[in-house]
Amino acid sequence: MSESGAALRNTRQRSAVSALLGEMEGFHSAQDLHAMLRQRGERVGLTTVYRTLQGLADAGEIDVMRPPGGEHLYRRCSQGHHHHLVCRACGRTVEVAGPAVESWADRVAEQHGYADVSHTLEIFGTCPACVR
Amino acid sequence: MSESGAALRNTRQRSAVSALLGEMEGFHSAQDLHAMLRQRGERVGLTTVYRTLQGLADAGEIDVMRPPGGEHLYRRCSQGHHHHLVCRACGRTVEVAGPAVESWADRVAEQHGYADVSHTLEIFGTCPACVR
DNA sequence: GCGTTTTTGACAATCATTATCGTTACCACG
DNA sequence: CGTGGTAACGATAATGATTGTCAAAAACGC
Numbered sequence: 001m002s003e004s005g006a007a008l009r010n011t012r013q014r015s016a017v018s019a020l021l022g023e024m025e026g027f028h029s030a031q032d033l034h035a036m037l038r039q040r041g042e043r044v045g046l047t048t049v050y051r052t053l054q055g056l057a058d059a060g061e062i063d064v065m066r067p068p069g070g071e072h073l074y075r076r077c078s079q080g081h082h083h084h085l086v087c088r089a090c091g092r093t094v095e096v097a098g099p100a101v102e103s104w105a106d107r108v109a110e111q112h113g114y115a116d117v118s119h120t121l122e123i124f125g126t127c128p129a130c131v132r
Numbered sequence: 133m134s135e136s137g138a139a140l141r142n143t144r145q146r147s148a149v150s151a152l153l154g155e156m157e158g159f160h161s162a163q164d165l166h167a168m169l170r171q172r173g174e175r176v177g178l179t180t181v182y183r184t185l186q187g188l189a190d191a192g193e194i195d196v197m198r199p200p201g202g203e204h205l206y207r208r209c210s211q212g213h214h215h216h217l218v219c220r221a222c223g224r225t226v227e228v229a230g231p232a233v234e235s236w237a238d239r240v241a242e243q244h245g246y247a248d249v250s251h252t253l254e255i256f257g258t259c260p261a262c263v264r
Numbered sequence: 265g266c267g268t269t270t271t272t273g274a275c276a277a278t279c280a281t282t283a284t285c286g287t288t289a290c291c292a293c294g
Numbered sequence: 295c296g297t298g299g300t301a302a303c304g305a306t307a308a309t310g311a312t313t314g315t316c317a318a319a320a321a322c323g324c
Binding site for chain 2: 290
């Protein structure tokens with residue numbers, strides 16, 4: 001119950017999920033990742049995959065995207081705050097940073113008296129390879 | 133089958149949904165709107181509400197938001213392109229425009245060779261009334 | 265090792281959304 | 295003003311990702 005004494009334990013399952021994310025490129029759904037772990041012979045429950053991903057997301061170690069279509073997608077990204085430029089056709093993703101956008105969002109929110117500000121931003125397009 | 137001969141028909145149900153959206157402030161879910169229509173005595177099926185909302189969204193007449201929590205929220209907004217500043221606690225929404233953000237997004241996408249660019253942006257915060 | 269506490273995982277439950285498909289109502293045309 | 299073709303409706307079932315449950319297993323401090 002102590003809020004500072006979280007003390008997450010090191011488990012085989014958590015390592016497996018984390019390791020897998022380290023090797024993967026692009027975004028993948030929880031169900032995807034679960035299937036991959038199974039193929040490798042790692043025995044991890046689907047519930048645990050969800051829990052682990054949520055934990056990592058809360059900790060800021062991975063990014064979550066909610067594309068139209070309803071499935072949550074997860075990816076290990078560079079640590080800092082950034083956004084994604086995603087190809088509609090093939091899903092290829094580029095990380096983009098926009099300091100001006102960040103400060104703009106914060107400023108707009110503060111002007112309206114909103115506190116504790118966060119935001120989400122995704123850019124969609126068709127990548128060069130898919131345009132042809 | 134002719135692509136230009138769409139010819140949407142005027143139905144009582146479509147008018148009811150559209151009218152309701154015209155009176156409402158803020159975002160509401162499809163199920164919400166359906167319940168309100170029922171309370172008014174309008175007899176509209178849930179399926180139809182979903183279909184109508186999707187149609188209006190495709191036509192660009194209403195905005196869709198997908199907040200964490202899984203429910204799609206719809207709202208009639210001003211016509212032009214804009215974004216939303218939403219209160220996490222009470223849902224109060226402010227429309228905000230950011231020309232600089234639009235052009236930044238387009239520029240970033242083009243730099244990476246992405247075509248046919250669009251984007252989504254939501255700002256979340258706690259509004260003045262809920263901060264206290 | 266030992267006990268405590270977290271974590272796991274199979275399964276059921278949830279719930280918004282979508283598909284189905286017979287019925288109804290719109291509307292253009294005669 | 296009737297009528298035929300077709301789009302729209304709507305009750306219900308299906309879908310499918312995510313979350314809740316809870317007994318059993320594993321991890322960590324000592």
